[in-house]
Amino acid sequence: MRGVGSRIATARRARRMTQRDLADASGLSHATVRSVERGARRPSDGTLDALAAALGIDPSRLLADGGRVVGKVHAALPALSDAIAAYDLADDGPVRPLAELQSAVADSERWRLGSQYVRLAEAAPALLAELLRALHRAPAPERPVVARLLVSAARSADAAAYKAGAKDLSARMIDLMRWAVPQTEDDLLASVVGYVRGEVFFAARAHEPGLRALESAIDAAPSVSGPTVAAARGALHMRAAVMAGRAGRTDRAADHLAEARVLAQHTPEGIYAGTAFGPDSVRVHELSFAVSLQDPGVDQALAIARGWAPSRALPPERRSGFYVELARAQAWGNRREDAFESLCVARRIAPQHVRGHAWARETTGTLLRLSRRQDPALTALAEWIGAI
Template identity: 50%
Template sequence: MVPRNSAAHLGIRIQTARAAAGLTRREVVEASGVSLGMLRKVEAGERTPGDAVLEALARVLRTPPEELLGGPGRTNSRVHRAIPAIRDAIASYDLPDDGPVRPYRALAAAVHATVQDRVDSEYVHLAEGTPALLGELFRAVDQAAGAERQRAAHLLALAVRSADAVAYKYGHVDLSGRLVELMRWASRTAGDPALAAAAAYVRTEIYFASGQLATGLRALRQAADRVPPPRTPRLAAASAALHMRAAVVAGRMGDRTAARDHLAEAGRLAAALPERLYDGTAVGPDSLQIHRLSVAVELGDPRDLGAAVGAASTWSPPLSLPAERRSHYYIDLGRAQMQLGRRRDALDSLRTARTIAPQHVREHGQVRAELAALVRLDRGRDHQLLAYARWVKAV
């Protein structure tokens, strides 16, 4: 992926905005006073324009200069308004305020509802409801002892993971890092190796955000080594999830051998598991199938991509899978179709993803990248495509 705020990133943003406006380079040059040579170099990522040039281009493209520089803006103010409350809730996790704590069964039901909101990409509801629940769970852990404290910590870890989904998806990477560490603390307090593996799975977000893929892959392998032998479905699922994510990371790194080895190990572990959520992660044969497509997309081999896209004609994610996972399948299918030059099919797949989990799609960086590419290729002629791209702030 092109780093944000780089000359290449800015060039792509300007190309996309020009295509969305239906303007040729010559038309932009005539309206802005910027030379054709300068515009070509800027769009190619070979030059970073000064303030005067950027402002002239932005005026013609009818786009704020800061949006060209920084990329997509914020898409849902209700989520962002809730972020400070999440920050406040976790600030005193080990010194919670006094207050009521519901019985375990009621707390468990509330936590499982947040898990369902997360996997269904209901981020607004999740963001607004999580802070109060976190505060109550901190009190539950603080007031309990022994096995009861471990049970409360288990619920806390799942709730923190749900809060992290909001922080990470909406670009609050610093908060996401704090929440990941808090999930790890809760899993240690729970004394549960399967839960610790789930925390390691989520921790990979930190390495995705920073581009430290080799470190992320090493962390996943170490976490997989620490999981006890898969004598229970939860332990088998914990290991399978780590290997599925490791396969995607290795694929993004271009390490074909490692990606396939991790997929094979995940397949061995997941084959006998019923498809369902294990500690908040969907694991089973269907999830494995979706990860096969993800790895093919990351590796970019035309033969693997062709096989994966061909498989999509006879298989689709069942409705029993969480909405986010089904949506992600169609996002990756669209990416595969784009790499194979099947632009109309790619757009259809991205539209399907939107119908399944709109909030997930709207915050997905790869969706923005694919729609921006489609706009550039289409040159702004398809108004429905343009409306979709503007909805996700790809232009």
């Protein structure tokens, strides 16, 4: 209990809030906040959610054990599946004004980029159902706008499904996006969906067909006419490089990385059409490609990370992913203490992402097996991540 209370207090102080400020913002009593922070009272799920919302963070950031988080994401998956089951048929439910829908979709994108999968999973079913109703009812001039919102919301929902291991549901979300894209009247979104679709091939370990799909999306992408289009093409090249590496096509991987570097030279790091791209993102993917080579890529991966770390401008998921992959290379290179530290850094950045990451779990298990002494910190990490 003390650990949760301490994290709440730390998050509150970082936002320069008093206990009374937090009580007012969360709708709880001052006495409740005070007792939770000092560990005298165990917060209920509702209390924890209210405090997290007032602090502007996901509840998982306040928890030492991610079990409740995983359970809450999985609990939302059936409703998410139901919401898109009849995507081509309208129902008679309510639809909010367009401005409110835009705000709700922006929240979902922010949660996706911040690896806040609990919020995503809980909000996505109702939002997707509402957007589908809105799309079917929208007058012709508004349909492209609503369709773009639907693509964004489906992408966010897909992130929660994919990270929870619901690969079939993730694939259905991508099919929904591909169905909606022609209605957006936006050629760029086809490139965005092509990028997201790559995860289906990663999940199936179908790297050769995945590479073909990504290269087809690159060929169909609009010509570069500004940073947003450059970022969309660059993101496809980054993902194609990693896919090529896992397919054993190192020459094509090198070509795709070279193209991504060129596009990143004139594209400042940022979020473009919902995807991070820029020089830092390319470097993260260079490390990912090196790791895809396994043992032969260890020295290359370690050299990329030497004296460099991804900036905070990157979304938490991408930053944490960098450290998860670095830990994998460090473990292969017999740098076990460094690998453990990298996993701890990744966990601090995006705990939900790390807890659901197969490579993070695998590397932790490897470190545990190779440990020559009882290490309470490593054991605690292994228990948290589900490696034991």
